[in-house]
Amino acid sequence: MEKRVTFKGWLLPLLLIAPQVIVSAVFFFYPAEQAVWQSLFIPDPFGLSMQWVGLDNFRFLLSDPYYRASFVTTAIFSTLVTLVSLIPALFLAVLADRLIKGAGAYRTLLIWPYAVAPAVAGVLWLFMFNTRVGVVAWYLGRLGYDWNHVLNEAEAMGLVVVASSWGRISYNFLFFFAALQAIPKSVIEAAAIDGARFWRRFWTIVLPLLSPTTFFLLVVNIVYAFFETFGVIHTITSGGPQQATTILVYKVYADGFVGQDLGSSAAQSVILLVVVGLLTVIQFRFIERRVHY
Amino acid sequence: MTDAVEIVPVGVRRAAPDGMVERRGAGLWLTHLLLIAGVLVIFFPIWLAFVASTVTQPEIARPPMPVWPGGQFLENYRKALFAGVNVPVATMLFNSLVMAMGIAIGKIAISLLSAFAIVYFRFPGKSVFFWLIFLTLMLPVEVRIVPTYEVVAGFGMLNSYSGLIFPLIASATATFLFRQFFLTVPDELAEAARVDGARPMRFFVDILLPMSRTNIAALFVILFIYGWNQYLWPLLITTDPSMNTIVMGIKQMFPSGDDVADWPVIMATSILAMVPPVIVVVSMQRLFIRGLVDSEK
Numbered sequence: 402m403e404k405r406v407t408f409k410g411w412l413l414p415l416l417l418i419a420p421q422v423i424v425s426a427v428f429f430f431y432p433a434e435q436a437v438w439q440s441l442f443i444p445d446p447f448g449l450s451m452q453w454v455g456l457d458n459f460r461f462l463l464s465d466p467y468y469r470a471s472f473v474t475t476a477i478f479s480t481l482v483t484l485v486s487l488i489p490a491l492f493l494a495v496l497a498d499r500l501i502k503g504a505g506a507y508r509t510l511l512i513w514p515y516a517v518a519p520a521v522a523g524v525l526w527l528f529m530f531n532t533r534v535g536v537v538a539w540y541l542g543r544l545g546y547d548w549n550h551v552l553n554e555a556e557a558m559g560l561v562v563v564a565s566s567w568g569r570i571s572y573n574f575l576f577f578f579a580a581l582q583a584i585p586k587s588v589i590e591a592a593a594i595d596g597a598r599f600w601r602r603f604w605t606i607v608l609p610l611l612s613p614t615t616f617f618l619l620v621v622n623i624v625y626a627f628f629e630t631f632g633v634i635h636t637i638t639s640g641g642p643q644q645a646t647t648i649l650v651y652k653v654y655a656d657g658f659v660g661q662d663l664g665s666s667a668a669q670s671v672i673l674l675v676v677v678g679l680l681t682v683i684q685f686r687f688i689e690r691r692v693h694y
Numbered sequence: 695m696t697d698a699v700e701i702v703p704v705g706v707r708r709a710a711p712d713g714m715v716e717r718r719g720a721g722l723w724l725t726h727l728l729l730i731a732g733v734l735v736i737f738f739p740i741w742l743a744f745v746a747s748t749v750t751q752p753e754i755a756r757p758p759m760p761v762w763p764g765g766q767f768l769e770n771y772r773k774a775l776f777a778g779v780n781v782p783v784a785t786m787l788f789n790s791l792v793m794a795m796g797i798a799i800g801k802i803a804i805s806l807l808s809a810f811a812i813v814y815f816r817f818p819g820k821s822v823f824f825w826l827i828f829l830t831l832m833l834p835v836e837v838r839i840v841p842t843y844e845v846v847a848g849f850g851m852l853n854s855y856s857g858l859i860f861p862l863i864a865s866a867t868a869t870f871l872f873r874q875f876f877l878t879v880p881d882e883l884a885e886a887a888r889v890d891g892a893r894p895m896r897f898f899v900d901i902l903l904p905m906s907r908t909n910i911a912a913l914f915v916i917l918f919i920y921g922w923n924q925y926l927w928p929l930l931i932t933t934d935p936s937m938n939t940i941v942m943g944i945k946q947m948f949p950s951g952d953d954v955a956d957w958p959v960i961m962a963t964s965i966l967a968m969v970p971p972v973i974v975v976v977s978m979q980r981l982f983i984r985g986l987v988d989s990e991k
Contacts, residue, residue: 408815525742670840
């Protein structure tokens with residue numbers, strides 16, 4: 402798209418665009434290029450020189466059982482986070498949408514956990530399930546269940562999933578609620594006159610009309626689970642126990658900064674870069690489609 | 695591109711009273727009941743954190759902890775704010791504020807300028823720049839942490855505000871938003887400005903900026919929260935505790951090894967860490983929702 406009316410001159414626009422181009426070049430393109438470049442080398446143990454290894458880092462990664470396990474962990478984690486944050490949000494949005502009065506008040510009460518940082522959410526949930534002082538862990542113990550996410554892999558995964566999904570429910574609620582409010586009431590009424598009860602209306606009319614929003618939220622939540630949940634993992638489990646909660650982004654950090662394995666970490670960055678690219682393409686294709694929806 | 699969803703003001707569509715689709719009587723009460731239950735469940739972790747921030751350490755160390763706030767509110771918060779564990783929380787709050795404001799203002803400023811250049815000028819290399827900026831949409835900082843860290847270290851920007859801010863404003867979301875908005879501004883305005891002999895910057899300052907007010911405010915809300923809630927980046931580059939931001943500083947307050955964490959102070963810090971962004975979201979709810987929908991399209 403272009404404007405028909407434009408101003409003359411070429412120096413001014415170049416000056417205007419310069420700050421963004423410089424910041425992007427220094428803090429985005431150069432590091433991204435470095436990530437790709439470093440992924441082709443391994444440093445010697447003293448960090449004095451780099452040795453060209455071609456695609457060996459990638460070959461090694463893809464055959465590394467820990468890296469493969471991290472892929473599986475990420476897949477499980479992001480699927481669970483997406484489900485646990487979407488389903489309650491849809492449920493609450495459908496409820497709020499049925500109200501004539503008071504829906505706005507519930508919206509205000511439900512949206513603000515979005516503002517709580519994932520890392521802070523991690524601390525809150527860690528506090529509740531802490532094996533020594535956690536209230537929930539204590540009551541579970543009274544019921545005869547010995548909660549210990551420090552040792553139990555499934556419990557660790559469950560805890561980081563719930564802590565990551567908690568604030569996301571607000572976000573998803575907001576989008577579902579807005580989409581529900583936008584469904585023309587006459588459609589719902591017509592179905593009601595034809596004798597369709599609530600659940601039938603929900604399955605045959607409301608849910609299909611929500612599908613663009615749902616698809617959009619699916620992609621956005623997967624991106625969230627992949628890249629923005631680092632704080633939750635780091636505060637609650639630090640990737641453990643036995644790497645049971647080491648998602649890909651956490652592994653880039655753990656290998657690059659804790660393990661100082663720069664070549665491997667860079668190769669992982671490049672693989673993640675491809676994943677982000679794919680997700681972005683899916684999202685944009687979807688947006689293209691939605692225009693005709 | 696269109697909005698993902700249309701925001702309809704609550705209550706507008708439901709003006710006509712009828713009981714055919716909406717719930718009445720018992721069903722209405724059940725709806726309220728379930729919604730209140732949902733709100734309470736979501737609220738529960740924060741309530742516990744608040745209670746924990748008002749009691750003494752021994753009260754927490756012997757589970758189950760109390761369910762109602764105790765009398766240590768002032769004491770715990772004073773201790774957190776002015777003593778902290780590694781560094782006073784007041785310092786971390788200030789660092790977070792600088793970082794969040796820096797990211798929000800910085801990103802809005804450079805994006806407004808470059809969107810103006812892209813939309814209102816034809817200049818050599820325009821499409822190249824456009825696509826270069828577009829590419830930055832795709833790569834979150836989490837993915838390029840090691841090389842970005844090296845760049846920032848190379849500039850000597852570790853433990854500095856500019857090191858916290860600049861790498862996070864290198865993304866084009868805001869530029870795209872303003873570009874989309876500028877494209878909807880009627881051509882007649884620029885034409886009139888040109889006929890009146892106004893220079894481009896005059897047009898930008900006197901016409902375009904005032905028209906973008908709402909978009910700027912909405913974006914500011916989103917970017918402020920984004921900046922405030924950053925975790926990984928401050929964790930990497932602020933090795934000096936006095937440069938820690940509050941969101942990443944909480945984890946640093948946990949003792950390593952077997953020592954017992956000072957839960958009342960940690961929980962007071964958690965509450966302090968969420969108060970500013972929550973206030974921003976709740977008080978600017980309309981702008982926040984608008985910004986959220988805009989920035990995701």
